[in-house]
Every structure is written in structure tokens, then in C-alpha cells.
Amino acid sequence: MKNHRIEIAPATARERAWAANLLARSEPWTTLGVTLRQCRRNCHDPEYRLYVARVSDRPRGVLILDPRGVAGSPYVKSIAVDPASRGHGIGATLMAFAERLSAARARHMFLCVSSFNTRARTFYRRLGYRQVGRFKDYLLTGADELLMHKRLG
Secondary structure, eight states: OTTSOEEEEEOOHHHHHHHHHHHHTSTTHHHHTOOHHHHHHHHHOTTSEEEEEEETTEEEEEEEEEEEEETTEEEEEEEEEOGGGTTSSHHHHHHHHHHHHHHTTOSEEEEEEETTOHHHHHHHHHTTOEEEEEEEEEEETTEEEEEEEEEOO
């Protein structure tokens, strides 16, 4: 898959359903108890921008971006990659896309990551995100949500 081109575009109606299913069966949403219904609601919320990463015209990853999420700065609400496609640069490509898209109008990008999601925390740190806040027991007792930030440009 590394030799295949990753293309990112706004999600089609069919891809929104695919994205909701992917999110509902991925971490951290499974541990947090986020339902398929909630994922569908997020994937159809007009406040958010939903993008799909495609490889060979097949959806492989999803990004939900809130363009005015934290104090008017963009916020990555959700990102997920199909389990069979992980480790091939799709997540990093989605994040780079979000940063390029947002850099034209914003100087900062934010996201939250669950304290128990060590793989995602490592991924975001590798991309240059740094923890700037902690919400103790925010969504799940015994787990914190970590607010991360990256300066764009």
C-alpha cells in the first residue's frame, strides 16, 4: 500500500456511513463507549468537515475537523484508519492535510487524545503536537483527555 497514492477529499454520503462504522469500532471510541449512533451524528454534523483518505479509490481513513473548535482555532475531532491499512502513512497524511488546509487561516491546531491511547499519543507527539492541558476523568473515570497543540506555519 505504501506505493499507492493516498488521495484526500470530502466524504461522499456513502463514505460518511463507512466512516461512522469505522469510528464506532476503533479506539478510543470503543473504550469510551461511543455508540454507532453517536458516530453517525458526528459524521453528519454540518459544523464539522469530514474528509476521507482513499487508496486505489477505496476509503482507508477518515478525519473529522472542527474548523473553529478551540478558541476559534481548528480542532481535530476524530481520526481513524482502517485496521488493515494502519502503518502505511494514511493517518500522517490526513493530519498533514488538515494542517495545510487550516494554516491559511489559523496559526494553531488542537486535538484531544485519551490518556489510555498510548499509540495515538506517540503518533501525535511524532507529528509535533505537545500536551497543553489535561481534563481529569473527563469522559471515563480513571482516564484523562489530554489537550494537544501544534503551532502551524
